[in-house]
Amino acid sequence: MQQQLISLSPDLARLEAEGFDISVDGAYLITRRLPYVDAQKKVQYGTLICVLTLATPTRTGQPQDHTSYFCGETPCDSLGVGLTGLVNNSNKQQLTNMLVADHYFSSKPASGNYPDFYEKVSTYAKIIGVQAQAIDPAVTWKPLKQ
Structure with a gap:
């Protein structure tokens, strides 16, 4: 089902084709190995988690909102200063039995919503x-997927 959803959804298929390490875990789209900077100005890798919206059982719909969850330390700029304009809050949130987010992101596009994942x-x-x-x-x- 997961691979069918990815292959039949143009937005997810494009992410995968471009090398993003994506998977689906129930109601969530998970993107692993995203590079970011920590407070010590070192490159780390984190995980972005989006609530997945479906148009059909085998195809994504438009994202329900502009927010995402993140697993990792607080992302910083290249000087080690936290990206406070991105991080809405840093409260741990248990999303599933195996998935715990460290941060909640908010980056609203000018149009108000993202057209696709x-x-x-x-x-x-x-x-x-x-x-x-x-x-x-x-x-x-x-x-690139590893």
Whole structure:
């Protein structure tokens, strides 16, 4: 079912084709290995989690909102200063039995909503990833699956 959802949803298929490490866990789209900067100005890798909206059982719909969860330390800019404009709160949240988020992100596009999950995930990945790229030019905000 997970692979069918990814292959039949153009937005998820595009994320996967571009090297994003995505999976579906129940009601969540999980993107692993996203580079970010920690407070010590070191590149780390975290996980972005979005509530998954379905149009049909085998195809995604438009994301329900502009927020996401994040597993990892507080993402910072290249100087080690927390991205306070991105982090809505840093309260641990148990999303599933196996999935605990450390932060809740909010980055609302000018249009109000993301048109699809490709735009949502790639926007968040770029926001935190360009900071990591500033520290290590070899880092890409479009990580390759490992």
